[in-house]
Amino acid sequence: MASVASLVIPDSAAIAHRRSEARIAWMLVLPAVVLLFLFVLLPVAAVVALGFTDFELGYGKFRFVGFENYAHLITDRTFRKSLWNTTVYTAIVAPVSILLGLGIAMLIESETAARSFFRTAYFLPVASLIVAMATVWQYMFHPTIGPVNALLALAGLPGPNWLGSSGTVLYSLSIIGVWQSAGFNMVLFLAGLTAIPRELYAAAEVDGARSSFDRFLLVTWPMLGPTTLFVITISITNAVKVFETVKTLTEGGPNKASEVLLFTIYQEGFVYLRVGYASAMTVVFLLILVVLMFLQYRILDRRVHYT
Numbered sequence: 001m002a003s004v005a006s007l008v009i010p011d012s013a014a015i016a017h018r019r020s021e022a023r024i025a026w027m028l029v030l031p032a033v034v035l036l037f038l039f040v041l042l043p044v045a046a047v048v049a050l051g052f053t054d055f056e057l058g059y060g061k062f063r064f065v066g067f068e069n070y071a072h073l074i075t076d077r078t079f080r081k082s083l084w085n086t087t088v089y090t091a092i093v094a095p096v097s098i099l100l101g102l103g104i105a106m107l108i109e110s111e112t113a114a115r116s117f118f119r120t121a122y123f124l125p126v127a128s129l130i131v132a133m134a135t136v137w138q139y140m141f142h143p144t145i146g147p148v149n150a151l152l153a154l155a156g157l158p159g160p161n162w163l164g165s166s167g168t169v170l171y172s173l174s175i176i177g178v179w180q181s182a183g184f185n186m187v188l189f190l191a192g193l194t195a196i197p198r199e200l201y202a203a204a205e206v207d208g209a210r211s212s213f214d215r216f217l218l219v220t221w222p223m224l225g226p227t228t229l230f231v232i233t234i235s236i237t238n239a240v241k242v243f244e245t246v247k248t249l250t251e252g253g254p255n256k257a258s259e260v261l262l263f264t265i266y267q268e269g270f271v272y273l274r275v276g277y278a279s280a281m282t283v284v285f286l287l288i289l290v291v292l293m294f295l296q297y298r299i300l301d302r303r304v305h306y307t
Contacts, residue, residue: 044286050279057273069280079281081256082264085170089260090239093177098228098235100178101185106220108186109193119190123183130180134248138163141172163249166257173245173258180245181238185231192227196220229300236292240285261285 051069055062073079108118125133140146141162149159162172200219209215243262246252252259252267265285269278 047279047282050276051283052280053276055276055279057275062276065276069277070284072277073280073284078256078259078264082252082259082261085258086240086242086260088170089174089177089242090236092171092174093181093239093242094232094235096174097178097181097185097239098231100182101231102189102224102228104182104186105189105193106216109190119187122186125180125182126184126187130176130244131248134245137176138249164254166255169250169254169258173242173250176245176249177239177242181235185235188227188231188234189224192224193220196223229296232300233293233296236296237289240289240292261288 052064052066053062054065054068104118104122108115108122111118140148143149143159143161143164146159146162148162152159160168162168196219200223201215204215204218207218209218241262242260243266246258246260246263247266250258252263261281262285265278265281268274268281
């Protein structure tokens, strides 16, 4: 009997200890859970709910309209135009900034004398406020006094109205987007390059990889798999979320040639005050981001080499 009691008591004590640890763990995580609920889950639920209504700011009453807002999105020319502009912008900015960031990172990694200087210089666009830099970009792309058109004139080429023409405004904004994103991607790739063991390069050289290109294909690129996956995810997400440059430099013009999804949502919700319709746009925007992230991890994660 005493032996049975001696076995039960330690088990009861262990169970009580585990329960105490669980309570402490929940107490520690509770502030984060509350903040997540208040500032992430609750706003998302509110946006989804408002997307099924005709709510407008300033009006006390609103009604449930079902999928009417979503049906209207299909025929809305402004929404379709902004969706197309966002797709084109992302298709330019994301791959170019990724490749440029990788190239700059490899050049800086091979440099020993002024590595810190170049790292800081290329990262400055990330730390700069795009609203503050808008004046600089307006001057650079100015059709008459801008240095870009001045260089083209020296080469005998006509300079377009970069930010004032429907045919060039989106590409001009894409150049700014690449300028802003390449430095951030460079820092991420530098971190990945630093983590690659030097012994792998020596082993690859012994195995016959004599050129730098061979060592890049055999060692650098496979070992950069996790970093590359993260950079692709961040780059596409940031490109889809473009707003500041459009709002500051073009206001979606001319002729809606530079209007993107977030700017359209902003216009509907805060200018025209149609919150219900803007909420439906926001739900579509979030679904696009979720699908993009799913496809990236579904397709690319299988090819990533984790060490």
